[in-house]
Amino acid sequence: MSESEVATMAEYDLSKTIIPYLDRHLAFPLLNHLAELAIFPVADVQAAQYELAKGTNMVDYAVSMFEELNPDTPVPDEFAAKRENALSTNERLQQEAQAVLDVIENPDVAQALRQDKAQNLQYLKDNYNVRPHSFFCPPMQPDMKLTFHLS
Secondary structure, three states, X not given: OOHHHHHHHHHHOOHHHHHHHOOHHHHHHHXXXXXXXXXXXXXXXXXXXXXXXXXXXXXXXXXXXXXXXXXXOOOOHHHHHHHHXXXXXXXXXXXXXXXXXXXHHOHHHHXXXXXXXXHHHHHHHHHHOOOOHHHHOOOHHHHHHHHHHHX
């Protein structure tokens, strides 16, 4: 690709307009694609990836990006604390959600739920003491969200 083609692509690139409206996890593949296209300096794209990652629970990825951008600088201690906090929160939320997970992972329950869809919630309530709100609010939602953000 010639320099004029790269300059034209960079001029008309809409990623700067789109990325602020995307979930962070959707922005990472877009930034990776921009790095592959090489229409922007690689260091600038890596800096954008780092800025995006450091605000998430993807601590290991943020550390690796920091090390690529700053090879001679030690990793800040805040990353270790943030990683420990994310892992402990993940463990706590998984324990809270385990009752629901045990029920929905049981093959017998799955079969019973398939047979009578109209009475599923009543069946779970009567046989497993699982209330409908257990699926739609804490403890399940924070666990699912954190699991998504750690990946």
